[in-house]
Amino acid sequence: ESVVNRIAAGEVIQRPASAVKELVENSLDAGATSISVVVKDGGLKLIQVSDNGHGIRYEDLPILCERHTTSKLSTYEDLQTIKSMGFRGEALASMTYVGHVTVTTITEGQLHGYRVSYRDGVMEHEPRPCAAVRGTQIMVENLFYNMIARRKTLQSSSDDYPKIIDLISRFAVHNISVSFSCRKHGANRADVHTVASCSRLDAIRTVYGVSVARDLMEITTSDDNPARSIFKMDGFISNANYVAKKTTMILFINDRLVECTALKRAIEVVYSATLPKASKPFIYMLISLPSEHVDVNMHPTKREVSLLNQESLIETIQTAVESKLMNSNT
Numbered sequence: 031e032s033v034v035n036r037i038a039a040g041e042v043i044q045r046p047a048s049a050v051k052e053l054v055e056n057s058l059d060a061g062a063t064s065i066s067v068v069v070k071d072g073g074l075k076l077i078q079v080s081d082n083g084h085g086i087r088y089e090d091l092p093i094l095c096e097r098h099t100t101s102k103l104s105t106y107e108d109l110q111t112i113k114s115m116g117f118r119g120e121a122l123a124s125m126t127y128v129g130h131v132t133v134t135t136i137t138e139g140q141l142h143g144y145r146v147s148y149r150d151g152v153m154e155h156e157p158r159p160c161a162a163v164r165g166t167q168i169m170v171e172n173l174f175y176n177m178i179a180r181r182k183t184l185q186s187s188s189d190d191y192p193k194i195i196d197l198i199s200r201f202a203v204h205n206i207s208v209s210f211s212c213r214k215h216g217a218n219r220a221d222v223h224t225v226a227s228c229s230r231l232d233a234i235r236t237v238y239g240v241s242v243a244r245d246l247m248e249i250t251t252s253d254d255n256p257a258r259s260i261f262k263m264d265g266f267i268s269n270a271n272y273v274a275k276k277t278t279m280i281l282f283i284n285d286r287l288v289e290c291t292a293l294k295r296a297i298e299v300v301y302s303a304t305l306p307k308a309s310k311p312f313i314y315m316l317i318s319l320p321s322e323h324v325d326v327n328m329h330p331t332k333r334e335v336s337l338l339n340q341e342s343l344i345e346t347i348q349t350a351v352e353s354k355l356m357n358s359n360t
């Protein structure tokens with residue numbers, strides 16, 4: 031059974047960056063306004079995510095890392111919402127099958143926190159009282175220690191740290207009421223560091239640099255034709271002065287970090303048609319639409335989504351991008 035669990039867990043947590051994404055999303059769901067990430071050996075040795083969120087209650091600790099344990103079901107009305115938000119109650123459990131997980135947490139009004147380690151879905155010992163300030167710290171050590179082939183592949187391919195930095199950068203740009211930091215273990219300088227309550231453009235400037243923020247234009251569009259998908263899009267896109275060899279597309283749908291290759295390609299097409307001499311674009315886009323219009327079911331672990339009425343939605347966005355580029359170009 032344990033082998034089956036491990037294989038399933040390895041599907042949910044495919045690489046260190048996927049563990050980081052799940053941990054940071056949990057911190058955001060816990061209402062954290064400060065999240066810091068520490069990484070050792072590209073996450074294979076250590077991933078540590080600390081937040082100042084609402085913490086985990088003592089009585090929830092024994093089952094915290096059991097599969098399908100989630101505290102989020104009651105807060106979302108229907109299964110569809112849960113599915114589309116990716117609330118599966120599988121992330122933490124999976125991490126305990128492929129790594130060593132230690133949780134330190136304190137809830138509001140408690141005098142001390144608790145620390146407990148998990149292995150293969152269960153607590154290794156009773157929670158131990160410990161000093162804690164506020165929120166939760168989750169440590170994942172020796173990820174894939176029991177998946178030798180996976181570890182080897184990850185060690186020989188390039189280190190996951192740049193992927194983790196990229197991920198935190200995206201979260202930081204989107205969640206402007208949260209301060210983020212991400213550093214390598216032992217480093218005294220953070221590689222991403224944002225302060226809460228800045229403007230979106232400030233966040234982009236802090237994370238991606240002045241030269242990027244300078245060349246961005248605000249964009250917004252919506253489509254309230256009830257026959258089509260009811261959606262709203264806001265964001266920033268680069269103008270003709272922006273220079274880059276690769277497209278940066280930061281996409282959040284209903285507040286979840288996702289990827290939509292079809293949309294990305296469609297926007298690139300507009301750029302090359304409208305600004306033939308310009309480089310690849312920088313795009314930050316926030317789309318909100320009814321959750322039943324988002325399908326993340328293609329693969330439970332993939333960030334790639336498909337959308338209902340995807341073609342018409344993409345067309346609407348293309349039109350908005352095109353007119354923005356045309357106006358800026360004249």
Ligand code: ADP
Pocket residue numbers: 052056057060081083084085086094099100101102116117118119120121122123166
């Ligand atoms: P899900 O996020 O789908 O509910 P996870 O396996 O990611 O499942 O997390 C399981 C549960 O652990 C969450 O529902 C939540 O109750 C709790 N949890 C995990 N991380 C945190 C955190 N940083 N702060 C508070 N609670 C957390």
Ligand code: MG
Pocket residue numbers: 052055056119121
């Ligand atoms: Mg989660």
